[in-house]
Amino acid sequence: MVGDSGGGTRVSAVAPLDRASAGELSFLAAAKYAPLFAQSRAGLTLVAPALENAPGPAARVVVENPYDAMLAVLPRLYVAPERVPGVHPTARVGRGAVLAPDVTIDPYAVIGDGACVGARTWVGSHVVVGPGVSIGMDTRVHPHVTAYSGTTIGDRVTVHAGVQLGSDGFGYVFRDGAHAKIPHVGRCVIESDVEIGANSTIDRGSVDDTVIGAGTKTDNLVHVAHNVRIGRLCLLMAQVGIAGSARLGDGCILAGQVGMAGHHTIGSGARVGGQSGVFGDVPAGETWSGYPARPHAEALRAQAALFKLPKLIRAIERLVKGSSE
Amino acid sequence: MVGDSGGGTRVSAVAPLDRASAGELSFLAAAKYAPLFAQSRAGLTLVAPALENAPGPAARVVVENPYDAMLAVLPRLYVAPERVPGVHPTARVGRGAVLAPDVTIDPYAVIGDGACVGARTWVGSHVVVGPGVSIGMDTRVHPHVTAYSGTTIGDRVTVHAGVQLGSDGFGYVFRDGAHAKIPHVGRCVIESDVEIGANSTIDRGSVDDTVIGAGTKTDNLVHVAHNVRIGRLCLLMAQVGIAGSARLGDGCILAGQVGMAGHHTIGSGARVGGQSGVFGDVPAGETWSGYPARPHAEALRAQAALFKLPKLIRAIERLVKGSSE
Amino acid sequence: MVGDSGGGTRVSAVAPLDRASAGELSFLAAAKYAPLFAQSRAGLTLVAPALENAPGPAARVVVENPYDAMLAVLPRLYVAPERVPGVHPTARVGRGAVLAPDVTIDPYAVIGDGACVGARTWVGSHVVVGPGVSIGMDTRVHPHVTAYSGTTIGDRVTVHAGVQLGSDGFGYVFRDGAHAKIPHVGRCVIESDVEIGANSTIDRGSVDDTVIGAGTKTDNLVHVAHNVRIGRLCLLMAQVGIAGSARLGDGCILAGQVGMAGHHTIGSGARVGGQSGVFGDVPAGETWSGYPARPHAEALRAQAALFKLPKLIRAIERLVKGSSE
Numbered sequence: 001m002v003g004d005s006g007g008g009t010r011v012s013a014v015a016p017l018d019r020a021s022a023g024e025l026s027f028l029a030a031a032k033y034a035p036l037f038a039q040s041r042a043g044l045t046l047v048a049p050a051l052e053n054a055p056g057p058a059a060r061v062v063v064e065n066p067y068d069a070m071l072a073v074l075p076r077l078y079v080a081p082e083r084v085p086g087v088h089p090t091a092r093v094g095r096g097a098v099l100a101p102d103v104t105i106d107p108y109a110v111i112g113d114g115a116c117v118g119a120r121t122w123v124g125s126h127v128v129v130g131p132g133v134s135i136g137m138d139t140r141v142h143p144h145v146t147a148y149s150g151t152t153i154g155d156r157v158t159v160h161a162g163v164q165l166g167s168d169g170f171g172y173v174f175r176d177g178a179h180a181k182i183p184h185v186g187r188c189v190i191e192s193d194v195e196i197g198a199n200s201t202i203d204r205g206s207v208d209d210t211v212i213g214a215g216t217k218t219d220n221l222v223h224v225a226h227n228v229r230i231g232r233l234c235l236l237m238a239q240v241g242i243a244g245s246a247r248l249g250d251g252c253i254l255a256g257q258v259g260m261a262g263h264h265t266i267g268s269g270a271r272v273g274g275q276s277g278v279f280g281d282v283p284a285g286e287t288w289s290g291y292p293a294r295p296h297a298e299a300l301r302a303q304a305a306l307f308k309l310p311k312l313i314r315a316i317e318r319l320v321k322g323s324s325e
Numbered sequence: 326m327v328g329d330s331g332g333g334t335r336v337s338a339v340a341p342l343d344r345a346s347a348g349e350l351s352f353l354a355a356a357k358y359a360p361l362f363a364q365s366r367a368g369l370t371l372v373a374p375a376l377e378n379a380p381g382p383a384a385r386v387v388v389e390n391p392y393d394a395m396l397a398v399l400p401r402l403y404v405a406p407e408r409v410p411g412v413h414p415t416a417r418v419g420r421g422a423v424l425a426p427d428v429t430i431d432p433y434a435v436i437g438d439g440a441c442v443g444a445r446t447w448v449g450s451h452v453v454v455g456p457g458v459s460i461g462m463d464t465r466v467h468p469h470v471t472a473y474s475g476t477t478i479g480d481r482v483t484v485h486a487g488v489q490l491g492s493d494g495f496g497y498v499f500r501d502g503a504h505a506k507i508p509h510v511g512r513c514v515i516e517s518d519v520e521i522g523a524n525s526t527i528d529r530g531s532v533d534d535t536v537i538g539a540g541t542k543t544d545n546l547v548h549v550a551h552n553v554r555i556g557r558l559c560l561l562m563a564q565v566g567i568a569g570s571a572r573l574g575d576g577c578i579l580a581g582q583v584g585m586a587g588h589h590t591i592g593s594g595a596r597v598g599g600q601s602g603v604f605g606d607v608p609a610g611e612t613w614s615g616y617p618a619r620p621h622a623e624a625l626r627a628q629a630a631l632f633k634l635p636k637l638i639r640a641i642e643r644l645v646k647g648s649s650e
Numbered sequence: 651m652v653g654d655s656g657g658g659t660r661v662s663a664v665a666p667l668d669r670a671s672a673g674e675l676s677f678l679a680a681a682k683y684a685p686l687f688a689q690s691r692a693g694l695t696l697v698a699p700a701l702e703n704a705p706g707p708a709a710r711v712v713v714e715n716p717y718d719a720m721l722a723v724l725p726r727l728y729v730a731p732e733r734v735p736g737v738h739p740t741a742r743v744g745r746g747a748v749l750a751p752d753v754t755i756d757p758y759a760v761i762g763d764g765a766c767v768g769a770r771t772w773v774g775s776h777v778v779v780g781p782g783v784s785i786g787m788d789t790r791v792h793p794h795v796t797a798y799s800g801t802t803i804g805d806r807v808t809v810h811a812g813v814q815l816g817s818d819g820f821g822y823v824f825r826d827g828a829h830a831k832i833p834h835v836g837r838c839v840i841e842s843d844v845e846i847g848a849n850s851t852i853d854r855g856s857v858d859d860t861v862i863g864a865g866t867k868t869d870n871l872v873h874v875a876h877n878v879r880i881g882r883l884c885l886l887m888a889q890v891g892i893a894g895s896a897r898l899g900d901g902c903i904l905a906g907q908v909g910m911a912g913h914h915t916i917g918s919g920a921r922v923g924g925q926s927g928v929f930g931d932v933p934a935g936e937t938w939s940g941y942p943a944r945p946h947a948e949a950l951r952a953q954a955a956l957f958k959l960p961k962l963i964r965a966i967e968r969l970v971k972g973s974s975e
Contacts, residue, residue: 014510016533027532070532071498074508081456090417092740092757107417107435108451110757110775110793125435125453126469126758128775128793128811131731142492143435143453143471144776146793146811146848158506161453161471161489162524164811164848167792170869170887173721178843178865179883181808183724185664193503198471198489198526199546199812201848201870201888207677207720208666215503219495220526220548221566221849223870223888223906233504237495238526238548239566239584241871241889241906243924256548256566257584257602259889259907259925274568275584275602275616277907277925291616291925291941292953303617305959309630312963313637315970320640339835341858352857395857396823399833406781415742432742432760433776450760450778451794467817468760468778468796483831486778486796486814487849518828523796523814523851524871540828544820545851545873546891558829562820563851563873564891564909581873581891582909582927599893600909600927600941616941628942634955638962645965 009059011043014070014077020045025073027066028054046070080140083122091123094131106143118155130166136192150185150204154192154214162199165190169203169210169226169244182206184226191215197222197238213250231268249284273299334384336368339395339402345370350398352391353379371395405465408447416448419456431468443480455491461517475510475529479517479539487524490515494528494535494551494569507531509551516540522547522563538575556593574609598624659709661693664720664727670695675723677716678704696720730790733772741773744781756793768805780816786842800835800854804842804864812849815840819853819860819876819894832856834876841865847872847888863900881918899934923949 011025017033020026020042027046028037037045037056044059046066063069083104087093091105094113099105104122112131117123121135124143129135133147136155141147145159148166153159166188172179186205190212196202197220203210205227212224213231219238224230228242231250239257242248246260249268260266260278267284276293290299336350342358345351345367352371353362362370362381369384371391388394408429412418416430419438424430429447437456442448446460449468454460458472461480466472470484473491478484491513497504511530515537521527522545528535530552537549538556544563549555553567556575564582567573571585574593585591585603592609601618615624661675667683670676670692677696678687687695687706694709696716713719733754737743741755744763754772755761762781767773771785774793779785783797786805791797795809798816803809816838822829836855840862846852847870853860855877862874863881869888874880878892881900889907892898896910899918910916910928917934926943940949 014532016511019534071507074510074532078508078510108433108758108776126433126451126776126794142473144451144469144487144489144794144812148792148811160492161473162469162487162526162794162812162849164794164870167810167848167870168808170847170867170885172867172885177883179867179885181845182721183728185724185728186666195506197495198492198528199487199524199849199871201812203848203870207664207724209669217495217497217504219550220489220492220528221524221546221871225869225888233502235495235497235504238550238568239564239889243888243906256568256586257582257907261906261924274586274604279924294957298957301960302956305963306627306631306956307619307623308963309634309959310626312966312970313630313633316637316641316966319644319969320637339857341836344859396832399835399857403833403835433758451758451776467798469776469794469812469814483818485817486798487794487812487851520831522820523817523853524812524849542820542822542829544875545814545817545853546849546871558827560820560822560829563875563893564889581893581911582907599911599929631952631956632944632948634959635951638955638958641962641966644969645962 009044012077014074015042017042017045025070025077027070028056028060029066046073085120100137112149124161133166142198148188148204151188151190153190154194156193157190158195159190160196160198160200160220163196164201165196166204167201169206171206171226171244186210186227191232194218200224219256225262237274334369337402339399340367342367342370350395350402352395353381353385354391371398410445425462437474449486458491467523473513473529476513476515478515479519481518482515483520484515485521485523485525485545488521489526490521491529492526494531496531496551496569511535511552516557519543525549544581550587562599659694662727664724665692667692667695675720675727677720678706678710679716735770750787762799774811783816792848798838798854801838801840803840804844806843807840808845809840810846810848810850810870813846814851815846816854817851819856821856821876821894836860836877841882844868850874853878869906875912887924 013024015024017026017036017040022043025044026042034054047060085102087105088107090107091109093111096114098116100119106125109123109127111129115129115133117135118137121139128146130149133151135153139157141159142161144162151166168184171182187209188204191214193215195217200222202224203226211229216234218236221239223241225244227245230248234252237256240254242260243262245263247265251269253271255274257275266282269285270282271287273289276289277291279292287296289296338349340349342351342361342365347368351367359379372385410427412430413432415432416434418436421439422436423441425444431450434448434452436454440454440458442460443462446464453471455474458476460478464482466484467486469487476491493509496507512534513529516539518540520542525547527549528551536554541559543561546564548566550569552570555573559577562581565579567585568587570588572590576594578596580599582600591607594610595607596612598614601614602616604617612621614621663674665674667676667686667690672693676692684704697710735752737755738757740757741759743761746764748766750769756775759773759777761779765779765783767785768787771789778796780799783801785803789807791809792811794812801816818834821832837859838854841864843865845867850872852874853876861879866884868886871889873891875894877895880898884902887906892910893912895913897915901919903921905924907925916932919935920932921937923939926939927941929942937946939946
């Protein structure tokens with residue numbers, strides 16, 4: 001379908017209708033975008049059946065779900081840029097560090113003593129890999145990441161720019177009129193197939209480890225505190241914060257800005273709505289929301305009731321007054 | 326007025342009353358600061374009419390609004406430091422990159438292949454400009470910024486330290502037991518006269534673009550997801566998070582920690598109160614607040630009612646009991 | 651007790667029960683971890699009195715509170731890594747900068763003109779110290795920190811990776827159809843014994859200073875705006891945001907994701923619950939929570955009432971209907 005449509009059209013990139021040119025593929029999924037389609041110069045457009053005859057460029061392919069079709073096509077048009085293997089002469093590599101022969105280490109990266117970097121892994125510009133840190137194979141570490149000592153990163157992981165891995169957890173004991181720091185000696189373990197969003201922070205454990213389970217993805221500016229254990233295949237959206245020693249099962253979804261208090265558990269498959277505050281355990285498979293978070297249906301009922309309340313209060317006050325007269 | 330007051334006083338800097346010295350200008354706007362004024366060594370003070378005769382240093386200028394007057398004076402006393410044009414020998418400039426002759430590129434900056442940097446623009450230490458990224462004229466990029474490929478930055482933009490521009494949006498399709506990453510090929514467009522606060526993150530679009538409109542300012546630690554379009558002259562305060570494909574009109578103001586769910590619209594001129602959760606559309610010109618956000622007056626009434634509620638519940642319970650007997 | 655137990659056991663590190671090996675110390679504080687203890691290979695275990703005879707490795711020391719005992723032992727087993735003093739040849743040191751003879755300046759650090767760095771202080775890789783910035787003695791600045799001009803850092807401070815100190819506050823005046831930037835010329839003062847969590851941002855003051863008081867600790871991703879003054883020994887947990895000109899007394903504790911509106915005061919010793927929104931003053935010594943924040947007991951009563959409300963509303967509606975018939 002792509003590369004060469006029935007009419008010999010060739011496309012090599014994807015673009016929205018208003019920006020697509022002759023060599024580009026676009027898509028028309030909803031009637032509200034028909035005016036953009038009418039004026040589009042896209043070389044080829046994936047079109048929903050209901051819009052098959054919408055005025056616009058002639059080269060079109062009718063598919064049940066144009067957006068999904070485009071997603072399916074994307075990986076064939078865009079392959080991640082090939083990195084030329086090699087260690088840039090400005091990169092600093094510490095004593096005893098082990099680099100697989102086909103790694104790519106970009107300018108000004110600093111690899112600590114005894115660290116190891118696996119096959120085909122890319123370490124971006126200015127990345128700082130602490131002493132003894134281990135990074136697996138086929139992993140991509142974007143610029144300005146710091147991995148403190150005690151960090152372990154698996155295979156096929158993507159760490160976005162500005163992420164800080166393995167910094168000390170927030171632990172103090174108040175003693176002699178000061179907050180005495182608890183040394184943090186646990187690990188920060190990023191399992192395989194994880195993706196960590198830009199400027200997120202994942203602390204190392206105090207004695208135990210902080211673990212991000214295999215296949216879990218976090219969005220930007222997410223905070224994961226010391227000793228937290230997150231299961232496999234979870235999704236943590238932007239600005240989520242997880243306090244110390246919390247536990248998440250597998251396949252949990254936390255929407256943006258959710259906060260979770262320490263030492264509680266979210267069971268596997270549970271979902272938590274945006275900006276909710278989790279101050280207790282959330283059972284597996286349930287959907288919770290609100291502040292404090294409750295089962296979603298209960299939270300919705302409470303919110304609906306809240307906004308009816310001012311009107312009712314006036315009625316109640318009349319009643320109360322009436323009954324006490 | 327400044328530089329040389331009636332009495333021949335010269336000032337060359339601004340400082341608070343308790344820190345100002347003979348060569349410095351300060352201001353006294355409210356009576357509660359009169360004790361600081363009494364002991365101040367400021368060379369010249371802007372004083373509100375009501376405090377004209379407050380005890381303190383003699384050199385004073387009475388103005389209607391001392392704080393505003395000082396703000397008006399500030400740009401004359403403080404000019405942004407002149408950058409000496411030039412490319413530091415430790416900066417790495419990729420093949421085909423185009424630098425205007427009077428740019429300033431600081432130590433250890435990395436400019437990717439085919440990137441371009443406009444006239445008089447400053448690229449700070451350790452900044453990483455991805456391949457093909459375009460930066461306009463008179464723009465200031467502070468240290469530790471990463472601009473991924475696909476990023477476009479306009480003229481007179483300020484990007485503060487640690488900002489990550491154009492990282493991949495948070496988009497996955499669950500397939501074969503894993504979250505398969507949706508390639509992100511849209512752009513991250515920062516229009517002219519924008520300022521982005523420290524450690525903020527602005528994702529690139531998936532197919533369409535993420536756009537920060539001309540003259541918009543964001544505070545620190547703000548997150549803007551893929552495909553979001555923010556209009557002109559908006560203000561996004563610290564830690565605001567905007568989820569995917571949301572739309573903001575022109576001149577919107579979002580107070581600190583506001584979260585906005587994806588695919589909704591905030592109309593031009595609308596304002597949203599601090600920490601609110603926007604889970605629907607906000608009409609142009611309106612002020613909303615609360616969690617979930619509602620028109621501000623309605624939110625205030627609901628909150629007020631909520632705190633009356635415990636008392637009323639006891640009365641209601643008596644009534645309900647009474648009526649059911 | 652440690653280093654050589656009664657039986658001649660030597661341990662040199664601490665690890666959780668399931669990961670500890672023969673040379674490592676672990677602890678057993680609660681019965682639920684007894685199964686892990688039974689299979690542990692820890693060389694020595696601190697055990698609570700109630701679990702004295704739990705099946706597991708023989709080398710054990712019974713202590714009242716194993717976790718606290720382990721914390722007490724930690725600093726003896728883990729000393730912060732010795733930094734070899736010296737300025738790495740790739741570090742750039744500006745004109746007039748003053749470095750104490752025994753500082754450690756790591757690769758690619760950039761020290762601005764006229765900056766000074768005190769005795770035994772460590773400046774990590776890629777740190778950017780702006781012109782004129784002053785850093786005290788025995789301070790640790792982790793990689794990727796930027797300290798803008800106008801920043802002052804005290805003694806024994808720890809600044810974690812990716813922290814941005816002294817960036818411009820979010821201040822604009824709307825004039826001639828644009829947000830005109832208010833120049834920021836105040837300082838960003840980090841007093842002694844402070845610790846700042848990874849990727850946090852502390853703005854400089856506009857005219858006055860932003861001050862983080864001695865002994866205060868912030869967790870990751872915390873935002874402190876311009877002109878904020880935070881007292882001594884406060885704890886600000888992850889993702890807290892403090893808006894402009896707010897004041898905190900001494901010993902305040904703000905839990906994760908708390909937001910505080912500008913120009914208000916939190917009195918000494920006050921505590922604010924997780925995710926609360928502080929839109930007014932909090933009296934000294936009190937505990938507040940909720941959105942908007944209220945005294946904690948009142949907030950709890952309101953929340954409890956809210957979740958009773960939907961049921962009551964139905965009863966009320968029957969009553970109201972009944973009484974109006």
